[in-house]
Amino acid sequence: MKFTLLSVFACSPAAVIRGVAPEVQSKYLQSLHCGGEEVALSAINDDYCDCDDGSDEPGTGACSGQEATLFHCPNVESTPQVVYASRVGDGICDCCDGSDEAHLLGQRACPNTCREEGQRQSAEREKKLEDLRAGLKVKLETISQAKQQKQEKEEQIQRINGELPGLEAQLTELLKKKEEADAVRLQADCKTELPRLRQKVKDLEEKLASLESQLARVQGETTSTTTKKVVSEYAKWMDGADAMEDEKDETDMEPDTTSQDTQEVDGGVASNAVSSDRADQEEDPLEKELKEMEGVLKSNKDLRSRLTKELEELREEHFGFASLRDKCLEFKSSEYTYKLCFFKDAKQSFTRLGNWDGFTSPTEAVFKNGEMCFGGPARSLKVSFQCGATEEVVSLDEPSRCNYAAVVRHSGACVETMMEELESPRIRHPKEEL
């Protein structure tokens, strides 16, 4: 096979354009145009760059600096690759067959390492394939479970949605009954309590009047002397703080300010009524029933919103990651123990790096809004998933301060199409490296 290939090359010299993949060779058999001009055949690979896109120099470094035309290394016994023209003749062996440095001769020539590279690569591919197969298997299971869970959740939601109107009607009914019962009791209470309360109001009004007159007198005496001197910024700030404190106190009371009087009254008088109310509640079957009904409604609604959230958090395209639900993965560095709890939060020992913010791509997710760095941004953690059958954190770095990046191995990142690529590797392209 190898022999035949070589002889084909030998028989049709025009087809042997250095640096061009066999399937593209024919392009160079016809006349070549660039920049609106025809390029003479003699200008192909003459180590002089005539075309800005480098198309006249596919096999030399003459057009290095552009990336439209790349140099093809056959890499027999390994994977063919294309490299930037800047790699051709730069003194560094980029291709295992050394074809990018064909000018280096003797001792400085690039050794052909394609057999070793090929073996290493196929071993690596085997390993990856193995991982991929295992990963895909796990992923399939995960997905089918996720689908089932999805269905269950949807059914549950549906069930809740079906039951809720009935439950709500029951609750309304109970509330109505309770209102009626309360009205009857209140009427009875009023008859006994009203006179007493009236007397109390009168007493309090008198007390209030006397206090007010005292206060007016005292204020008259002190206003001239209490004008505070601002002695320092600190004092000024303290004043501000006081003001804010007052404000806060006011806000605390706000909801009740309108009924302040009655509350005062309650404080002294109605406490009996309240406590007796409580005592009553214990025994009031209506009250108990109402509470229970409210509880049922609430738990149903909570469940529904949790399920809805879970469904939204994990869309169908990420079902492969469903096994991460309620799971934490740990990673120990020399200084810290990191804990990545998916769909929840991520921590570096005791520092929160972020809350789960969802997937950003088929194989990437992010935790955001972690604890603030001093004078800097809030911490965040980007997660990149890598195909594998096991679940583990491969690496965790801080590429810039407070911006963390983790690589996590997980079957969710395994994709069928990888199989194809691993089984019959394509030509390697420089932009795919890394």
Place this chain on the structure above:
Amino acid sequence: MEVVRRMSWVFLILALTVLPAAAVDRSKFRTCEQGSFCRRYKKWISRPEREKALWTVLPQTRAPLPEGGFSFQVKHVNEETPHLLLKLNIYASGMVRMRITEIKPLHIRHEIPPGDVVSDPPPAAAKVSEADESGKSIFKFATADGTAAEAILHHSPLALEVSVGGQILQRLNARNMLNFERYRTPKERLPPDTASVAAPDTVLLDAAAHPNGLDTNGLWEEPFGGHTDQKPRGPASLGMDVSFLGDVPSLFGLPEHATKASLPFYQEPYRFFNLDVFEYEIDEPMALYGAIPIIWAIHRLGGGQTVSSGFLWINPSETFVKLERDTPDGKGGPAHAWWTSESGVLDTVVMVGPTPKTVSAQFHDLTGHGPMPGLWALGKHQCRWNYMSEKDVATVDSMYDKYDIPYDTIWLDIEHTDGKAYFSWNAAAFPNPKQMIDNISAKRRKFVNVVDPHIKKDEKFHVYREVRDKGFFVKKVSYKQIDDPTDVKPADWVEETKIPDPTATQPPEWNTEEDGPWVAPQIDNPAYKGAWHPRKVNDPTPDLTDFEGWCWPGTSLYPDFTDPAMREYWGSQFALDKYTGTNADTYIWNDMNEPSVFNGPEVTMPRDAIHPNGMVEHRDVHNMYGYYVHRATFEGLQKRTPGDRPFVLTRSFFIGSHKYSAIWTGDNYAQWSHLKASIAMVGALTLGGQSLVGADVGGFFKHPDTEMTVRWYQLAVLIYPFLRNHAHLETPRREPYVFDEKTMLRIKASLQMRYKMLPLWYTLFHRWASAAEPVVRPLFWDFLDDPQTHENEEALESQIMLGDSLLVHGIAKPSSEQSEATVYLPKASGWYSIHNGAFKAPGAHVHKLDLDSIPAYYRAGTVVPLKSRIRRSSACMSLDPFTLNVYLNPQTGAAKGRLYIDDYRTRTYQDGKSFLDIELEFKDGVLRATKTGALPEAVAVSAEIERVEIFGLQTALSSAESVQNGKAIALPRPRSRLLDGEAKLQAAVVKVKPFIDMRSEWQLSVK
């Protein structure tokens, strides 16, 4: 409890909102007024009748100096005998050096050891004719280029006039501001042997002893910022003025200051005191990291002649210089400067010019020539605080390759070390550093590690133990107060506390027989002023312990780098068997070498610390500490890899640092103002001899937006000889590939342009190393006769020249604020856009801006060497052929240029022949070369031409021919195109196939 918590939150929020927008903390750093010697110098020079002569040169004491030149004794009018010695040297290249020191000082006045700044005494002027006239000694000489010059030493008051071609350019002590404080015994007002000791309070002697509002604060100790500077040796400052005569439109120089190119005449003097200034600001005379106290003056003389001269103040102690004008509007007429330094000797050099080129030549004749940097040092450097691990380094390296972006060097900052003990590795993050660096070497790239001079105090750290045991650490002085042995009790000291009451008389009723002899009652003696105590002085033999300060590692010690033995030890630490994990492609970055001492006064070392080498006080050598550090590193690397060109980057520097080190402008800011200021800062530094210089691209602090990043790269690739991208720990990553694709491609295009122009850069560095020409320089350097280059704000502050061929105009505003730029093209035969070859006549041009490029123009009449093939690193380009761009003078159809080639990395070129230095000339359609030197065959670099591009032809070309070794070869028909611009000029590309080999005889002709 709740209230307390809430209050603390309020407090925190307040504290956060009042955090200042980035600004330097001025309270940390001294002004002239806050430092005693500068304050008293200001009082000294404002004394009444300042013009009256104080110091007089005694012509009869003239004696020849062993190294050439003359010495004179100088006597103060109020001193019995002469105490100062004036030395005058006239150097062949056209320099007049005047030094003044004490004849017999009480303490050694620190002088920079010969060779450390002034490399070797430069050759003395060949023919100096001397003549004494009444009141002056006249020395006539000629500069290296034959210009007649004179130095006239006026005897009383002492003054020195230097003139060229009959025109006085500079006058030293013109305004009689000379001050020279001789050492005196502790707490003495006057130094020994002063006249009129009878009235010491009224004698007019020096800034530390005079009757005119004398400020005696801080003579013997001086507090600042919670530290007290002990000065057992007392005041020893010195100062003088210099006037630049003629109409002087602008002064340049005084690096390093974050100021304008045309130096502003600030109220506050410029300060030279090397400091680690956090978040420095722009348009400021505050001190920064380094000091090259040189002033360049432009003198417009009668008859339309414009010349240039230089003035250098060589003193490593704290120095202030104030620029002044006679006119209130601060424009035109002569310009003046006064200088004052805290200690040492007065050492000044006048570089007489008269052209900028000769001033540069004179400066380097005095301070030595810089070495050729390795070509790689001119490529792109990628740095960050910090690449965190071996994987991180490998990733950055391969990301550059992934996008085919060229770069040469990757850097590691302090985090790579084991607890900031330099020379060590953080083993968790860098378990196999040697392998990591070898991988970088395999890509033909280089590696730089930071090694700071502060030494972690840690018994486990061998460098700490060894330096300590050798006694090389700078010492702290713990003074004990003792009785001054010279202070004896005066003979007339009243010791009686009680005396008999003189007013009392024996009462008449006193009966002596009965009452005994009458004795007057005792009263307090009014003449008694208390018990006599001798004056207290600091024990001259204080306890010396190793000085400890705070820096990155915590408690740190600071080696005495002024000691050659310490430098030798330091250098030996870089040996590959000592510095584990490194290889021969590893080079060094010295940071924090001002030195930075976090808890020291002004974030540096106390001035009263003692350098064990000569028991010199730190104040005497402060501004040279950084210089000695990077020099020790350079010399170590030289020994580590014999034959290799060392590379060291330093933050702190002094006059002469260019012989050893690259410098950068320190911790700048991602702000447009810093981008713009870098043009002036780089220009000032190159005028100070420091051509291997640059600012951090993108700014060190904070994060530049994409537009600022692009603009910064576009400028930096064209005008920063040292091109490094660096960033603070807290900023997001900013390597070129992290940006959006458009931005990445713009940065990549800029870097590709830099690599394409490397042959020009390298040739310019050869001009610098061999002919003292700054690689980058303000416009006046090349266009002195064009007055716009002295006064046009845009031309001065936004533009700069790369060599004599490329003019660059920096864009320092976002496009939202600036859509066009006015570019001033100086008087020449025309200019060609670097981007499309469009021809422009000299004068101001409005340039519409887009984000793809900044305005840059090649001067008509130049030949520019380039390499069109862009590789991943400069080493990978060594076998690639050259492209020559010929930019014709459209009137004459001629152009000239140069190309320098050597092996790009070894010191072999220093043999004076192992290189090709080619002068190129295009004339009458023929490109010819004259070469000196010969590249040995074994040097595997290309000296071939693959392409010649000719701009400014009147007609299209029809044919081209090369002649090699006498053999004519027809070349492919050139391709021509019409250039933009009114002149309707043509450009043509000549495909040189086969290549011309410039090692042999050749020429190329076109028709």
